[in-house]
Amino acid sequence: MAVKEEGRVLPLLPLRGLLVYPSMVLHLDVGRERSVKALEQAMVDDDLIVLATQHEIQLEEPTPEDIYRMGTIARVRQMLKLPNGTIRVLVEGLSRAKILEYEENESFYQVRVSEIIQEDVDDINVEALMRSVLDYFEQYLRLSKKVSPETLSAVADIDEPGRLADVIASHLPLKIEDKQTILETLDVRERLEKLLSILNDEREVLELERKISQRVKKQMEKTQKEYYLREQMKAIQRELGEKEGRMGEVEELREQLEQLEAPDEVKEKVEKELQRLEKIPTTSAEGGVIRTYVEWLLALPWQKETEDDLDLKKAEKILDEDHYGLEKAKERVLEYLAVQQMVKKLKGPILCLVGPPGVGKTSLGRSIARALGRKFVRVSLGGVRDEAEIRGHRRTYVGAMPGRIIQGIKNAGTSNPVFLLDEIDKMTMDFRGDPASALLEVLDPEQNQNFSDHYIEIPYDLSKVMFITTANTLHTIPQPLLDRMETLYIAGYTEIEKEQIAKEYLIPKQLEEHGLSKDKFQIHSDAVLKVIRHYTREAGVRNLERTIGKLARKAARQLVSQDRKRVVVTTKNLPKFLGPEKFRYGKVEETDPVGAATGLAWTAGGGDTLTIEVSVLPGKGKLTLTGKLGDVMKESAQAAFSYIRSRAGKLNIDPEFNEKNDIHIHVPEGAIPKDGPSAGITMATALVSALTEVPVSRYVGMTGEITLRGRVLPIGGLKEKSLAAHRAGLTHILVPKDNKKDLEDIPESVRKDLKITWVSHMDEVLKLALVRDPDEGHKS
Template sequence: MSKTSNQLYESLMSGDYASEGDLIQLITDDEINEDGTEEVFSDLIPILSVRNTVLFPGVVIPITVGRQRSIRLVKKAQKGDKMIGVCAQIHPNNDDPSWDDIYHVGTVAKIIKMIVLPDGNTTIIIQGKKRFRITETVSEDPYFEAKVNYLEENFPEGNKKIQALEESLKDAAAKILQLNPEIPREAQVALDNIDSTPFLTHFLSSNINAPVESKQRLLEINDGIDRATLLLELMMKDIQMLELKSEIHKKVHTDIDQQQRDYFLRQQMKVLQTELGEEGPEKEVEELRARGRKKKWPMEVARHFEKELDKLLRINPSAAEFPITINYVETLVDLPWNEVTKDNFDLKRAMAILDRDHYGLDKVKDRIIEYLAVLKLKNDLKGPILCLYGPPGVGKTSLGKSIAAALGRKYVRMSLGGVHDEAEIRGHRKTYVGAMPGKIIQNMKKVKVSNPVYVLDEIDKLSSDFRGDPSSAFLEVLDPEQNSTFTDNFLEVEYDLSKVLFIATANSLDNIQPALRDRMEIIEVTGYTMEEKVGIAKKHLIPKQRKEHGLKGKDLTFERAALVKIIEDYTRESGVRNLERLVGKVIRNVAKSIAMEEEYTKKIGVQQIRKILGGEVFDKEIYQDNSVAGVVTGLAWTSVGGEILFIETSLSRGKGKLTLSGQLGEVMKESAMTALSYLKSKADKLGIDYRVFESYDLHIHVPAGAVPKDGPSAGITILTAIASLYTQRKVKSKLAMTGEITLRGKVMPVGGIKEKILAARRAGLKEVILCSKNKRDIEEIDEQYLKGIVFHFVDTVDEVLEIALMKEVVEDPIRFHIETQVKAVEN
């Protein structure tokens, strides 16, 4: 774009052109002969296929031809009227294109000059004249020839949209000239001399930075408005790319050293902030210093804080260390150091709050009242570490809120389920990217007092991996002798946690490491009886669910029998979580009837419960069946409370093989082998012929085989089942037992007695056999849980069998086979 059209034409005709850039120019008089007459174009023209180039009318470009077919075409045209058709190739890498490999819309061009190069190639300089479309292919040899239909330009005159598009195209072209330093400045003069809108679009289309496909689309569009619009879009994309390149160029190439530039800008910023009265780093530091003076923190912490502020003033505000240090000192000043809430020592009020929020749990309530009483008398007591241990749904977590309300303290809860990174407890060191304090300090910062009730929920769900052991990090947190000097990795100074009342919750103590368990006072929160569940439902669950579902007390009530049916026939749990879900389901059914203006029963009875909840889920009859020998009911402890457990046994002809099934753990397998060994040693005393053990295979099975079972509590249950099977004596009806045995026939005590007794009551059992040493556990249980159950305390296996086995013998094929086998052996 360095020469005007007349200058370029003269230089081309004389062969005096400076560079290839000078060749890609415009000639405005594209359809006028030298004598002033309008050029006439033939309908049959030779077609030259070109690579990576789209020729537009009025544009002059050089083309180098090297294919024999193209050379023949050019030489033939040069001798004739010098007119050729130029079409772009669809695939530029194709050296021998066919008609299907070229676009069928092209531009007829006039050969202005032909130059034969020394290497045999020929360069021609051509000028585009008029667009055409191929209508019929005539020949491919010796070169392409085709009949064409010439396309007229469709630019409506006087159209305001055309005028606007023309101005926009010129502005976009000027912007490109401004952003691209490689284009000569004289190109702007050439643009200003163009007064033909069609030629403006052809000229810009030829010179924009766009792929061949896009330029071909521009060539094929007849409508002037559509062509100009598409061209403007392509030019705007080119402008965006040039602006991005320019921005990158400015960022990469800097005239001044970066540090000097930053220093200069910082000095300017300080001056401007001083003039405007706005805050700078110094003012922010002074505000932090003023806040620090109001804190009631230890002297060593105050000195450390001042030291960090002085260090902050020496750090470059743009340095990466500056925001880290700011975050650190803000954390220090935001923490509550000696800000405490005043405890409420009204013990009667505290007991009323505990009774209001929780039904039962007398042992836990007494422990809290004891703590308040000592605190009231001494007015200085380090926070005890309580651990509420029991099955899910019994109210352990919500008890923490009630304790906070009773004390008048703030409440904060930290869920430990799935925590496996020690840094979540102790925090990260400041040197790490994204460092922050641990969750203990974060929650203290959030609660803004240093003596809250802090609930550590699900402490038995802590896990460990390569990032450390969080449970070990709690050894310091939960030790009243050490937590006054708790050190978080992020804080780097000691923080006093001794005023915090920590309350941990756990479903199982087995998963808590012994050292951590030793630091906590274990308070057992056992399951509820049926009477307690009815009381909880009436006092808490039903009002809560009514409120959540938008109902009032007058809209529905529950009969006691309906609640009993839900508890006995639709739930089997120690807590009340599932009971609350089922109560909510019943209330939702009523809410639907009210919303749909349907008739419904306001007083929910047993019939409505069965209609809404469907058939009973649990059947109590299975716990009362003693018609088959070799089946005994045991008692087991699980993480969700007590459960009854059946031990089933059977005999089959064989060679004395023992089979165990039901996914038993190692302890239960050992109990089974111990029971069988003991029974073999006492066979004569029980009236069992010892030779039977060699003639029959014994199979011991515990139902629900998909559930893992283990623990030292099924020894006497397995022994009783085997003895009943071999003697074919029935087991006493509605009897359960729990205890471990030794080879000498001693009965050993087991744990989880209260949960097991509650399970026996739920199952409708009337008698329970326990080790005599478990009598102390029974004495600690409230008498209301023991009503209707007779306890047998034993020391030996003989006492167990005396109580459990009835004199009645079952007549069945197994006994017949045993007697037959014995007689056969005797004969």
Template sequence: MSESVSISLPSHVPLYPLREIVAFPFMIFPLFLKDEELVSFEEMLGHEQLVVVVRIKEEPASGTPPLLWEIGTLCKVNQIYRLPEGGGKVVLEGLSRVRVEEMVAVEPFLQARCEPIHEFVEKSVVAEALVQSLNALLKIALSYGRPLPDDVMKMIDLIDNPARLADLVALYVNLPLDDQQRLLETIDPLERLKKVYMHLTAEVQRLQVKNEVQTEVTKRVGKSQKEYLLREQMKQIQEELGEDDSRSAELTDLKRKLEAAGMPSEVRKIADKEFRRLERINPASPEYTVSRTYLDYLAGMPWQNATTDNNDINQAEAVLDEDHYDLTKVKERILEYLAVRSLRERMKGPILCFVGPPGVGKTSLGKSIARALGRTFIRVSLGGMRDEAEIRGHRRTYIGALPGRIIQELYRCGSNNPVFMLDEVDKIGLDFRGDPASALLEVLDPEQNYTFTDHYLDVPFDLSHVMFITTANLLDPIPAALKDRMEVIQLSGYTDEEKEKIAVRYLIPKEVEENGLAKSPPAFATAAISKVIGDYTREAGVRNLQRSIASVCRKVAKEITQGKPPRETITPEVVEELLGPRKFFNEVAAEKDRSGVVTGLAWTESGGDIIFVEATRMKGKGELILTGSLGDVMKESARAALSFVRANAVEWGIDEAAFEGTDLHIHVPAGAIPKDGPSAGVTMATAIVSLLAGRLARRDVAMTGEISLTGRVLAIGGLKEKVLAARRAGVKKVVAPSRNRENLEEIPEEVRNELEFVFVDDVREAIAMALQ
């Protein structure tokens, strides 16, 4: 069974050419025209309101009609209305296909003689199968995200005419204009339906593949990949807008820094390899940040950057003298280094270790050395450091890995030859995380540190140009291997005269300035400074002296702000008024000579100090009682002293029976302070003889020395600090081992002139000197 559709046409039909659209039967579409085009279009229409639209095949030359396709569509004009902003809109509805037989007019508008195309619709099993398959494909396409208006889907479900269904589906399949024109020119409805079916099948296959890929990608793509896609889209958008790509600019800048860093060839190879890896990493990945930070450190390290040394020895000496008083040994060592540096340009930096009590200027001396040399100064405190990675850094495999403090500070200062101060090297800790002191062995060895390898950088860096300075209060806690790599320079405490000069030159001007007294600075009398030193401070350094001077300045500033007249001169009376009662007393001068109480000398971290060894006896079982927070070595010295006295009791008129049924008690006051060391042996022996022989001990005689069982007096350390403490306490005579006679040169001349020194080889000589 067949069915035909017939339409009658006028002899001449107005013709309108199309460029960007192919019109199909049953299709409703708009045309937007300008004002003049709209007027021409209205004049072109006849009473029937019919027009044939045909797609232009080739653009015409000027003055000639366009070349059109043979098959077009007869359309009915449903609506014409003008737009408020100008121009108009014409709504057309496709009726049927027509064949353009002949062009009959060009002016004032195109007219043609057209013949309607009669489409035979054959209803068969094949047609029904194609219609059903087409419906099914449309629904599959819709499920894959191909959008179709709801009314179109309802219309498709109701259409059973293959010709009309083919034309309707062709409108909603993404086909090029030429393919759409071929479908329009396909007269046979069944053939046209087959073509539409093939196009739709291809479209569904594309949608299916796209959906499968999208599903697979969604499974694999996480947050970082999503961000990467967005960044890539942003990059494309920025390129379209002509904006700079920030990542590209960042990598370009990093590459330029790597090229200008001046790193060695083997390091440059590693950096180039890491940079190529960085280019391939997704910026949103954590690995990108790790790699970028690593390259930043490589590019920022001072491989070739160095400051120019000031080789003017006289100028350097002037700088050191300006900042610090005395410290002759240290200044001499720095000037020696400069002298050699001026004669030999390529030399390894020295490794110095300043050892001395607190407050003598070890740390500030490092700053002065850097200023004298014209170098950058770096200070790192090692006190309490327990993790070896603080020195050598962490491996880059760890999250949050960083280089060690050595590399970090060199990176910050931008110079490969700074003065690098490692403060408090004697207070390094040790636990399960490693031993930082052992990690310093390579750093502080000029024979090894030219290839120092930090765990983070994992490439060698030359530390031989760095001038390392370490500071410590004690040498004993420093491991022997580390101590062997450093040149130790001892910094002793200051005498009262030196403290007075330091106060006048440095401390008073500084505190006057810092406490706002620069406009009307008070004058400190010499006696006032001496009173602060003697009555309010007892130390080897000058830290407490500075605090006391600052306290005086603050109180003067307070009086000024209260409207009181400013003090012009600070006298000893003013010092006592402002600082209150004296804190320290001359312990030796205030005491009388007593039996069994002997003055000794001790060395402490904060300098020297005097101690009193007291001995007494009571009925008992012949035991020796030791108190005063004594260490094991000091207890052994007491036993050795007692054994020596018992063995030679006859020499001092001591009865042997005095040791029987009697307990001896030796006590060292200031019991809360731990005491240890062998240098109190002579003092303890003298105290025991003084007690048992009943002879008074001179309080103005202080002694030090280690005792042996045969009575020999052995050498001790820290003689200068002990002598300075004796002088502060008012001692007149110092008894010391003969082997320490050479250390007398270290003691300032004004101190030597005030004290009487007696050097002994045997305890008997010391006892004879100390007892009346």
């Protein structure tokens, strides 16, 4: 039986997740303010303190209702303050204590307790219980690895039944509720019986864990054994020449073959390769090559195609949404759709979009695909020198793969995509072959239904593909390749077209990309026109888009850094954004020049004006040509010079001028290479002007080649040249009569502002270009 002593008042230290039995010595870490003050009070008094556990471990500030009523009176043996402010305390449990009431204290809990002192019990039943508890505890220690075996010898020496129960309970991994139950059980016999029941449960749980562990171990051993046997079986199969490791992947590929929509020839080829794959050992490198080849054959869309959207109105709307102008290209696409509706099956056309950079050739290809409802594939051919890039590598090479055509078809996933071959004029050739010649089979409507890729080996039908090629110039494309394509010229845009493109496409696009809105950023129409005239000189709109992007960036910076609500770009503040004007516009010579004529030239970047200057110097008839001219232009200069010598008398020029003078013909901007058969009449006009001292009209531009008899031969690129003349502010251009057929290519807005005169002989050119006849007012 227990004896109670009532009336002691001691400070209380609530414990979280921990319980202290009498006779236990352990360290506690104390950090809560109230607990620290309770400890300090205990050290002031007689080092005694009550330790009681709180119900919920999460509670930071427990109330009296949250703390168990049964606790332990303990003595504070040692106190150490840690660097983090926590106090580490060594306590020794002395006796059980029941909390009777809480005393009033705001700093910490102070309780009145009833101390419970354990009597010695001398009973044979208790002795039997003690032995049973020790026996069960020994079995628990054997099964458990959480308690050290040395604990048994320490516990076996305890002869007090109550203390024995407390010490064993402190070593068991029990829940706080179970430990509290042991603490609150005052009767020693009952306490030993409860502990015996708990030990029995724990022993059964540990026994079950041991059985589960053994079962798992056996299962692992079985798995390892099976793996070992499988490896032995594979080795035996290898020795017998039977099928082994590749069976799984071959079956997987066969399943894909069953679902493949392809000609019988393809399926037979795949099956044949799979049979080879089955017989090849896993370690052989050839197996990987065969598998990759089979995967390519299975991945290609042999008979899978998208259905064309043949709604002409919808297609026209899509094309107009994406591009302004480009009427001929749009018309050709709509014609294709119309014919498709009539015949249901038509070989894919092969279009070649030719024009300067930035006019929308590549983006037009993407719009055509959207209008047709087809997949779009783009392959850039710029700088391609290896024939294998087109036809693929043979499978005998390491790292072999199909060419770009087959790769593009695979990526599209259909056999009838819109396939854009970009920059076809920039292919080159070297010792690895001629890729342009390899393209002949791809772009020949009569041959491409059986296109043979070196890697795939099986002919692939490309006749359903709509091929579109783009180029800046045609003269670098081999004639046989050019012959297989339908050429569509996309010339530069007029000012009016550029202004519309900027308003409808470029400005909204740049506003979106820079996170701006129309309320925050605006460009006046006259400012857009000034950007076109004075800050960009191009046939396309790429630089125009960049310049608008620059304006948008500067506007965004002002809106953010200067906290402005709106930025408006006008002609007045445009230089603040873009700096001084880069190009002259509409400024012809102030006076009619002598010995200088304005020619019209075509470049890969569109049309341009070309001033040709001639100086007559005392000398012995030497003809000097400068300005980095090509062979064709040098020959044009020689022809013009010979023509003037033959017509010297009629032109009122000294017949012996070539013996007394040196002639210097110069084309400014000497760093830029210049060549082409269209500067003959310009050189002749400048020569006649220099020799006769008759000025050339500053408003006249001209283009055309000259013969020794003075005939004017036709030229190319009339639209681009007329646009250049219009941009430069010329009002009158002289064009070969044989180019009348190209008149409809010139935009109506340009034709209104330009007077076009068709000439067939040099005499007509001189009459129109010179301000007066050479024989009037000639200085002898």
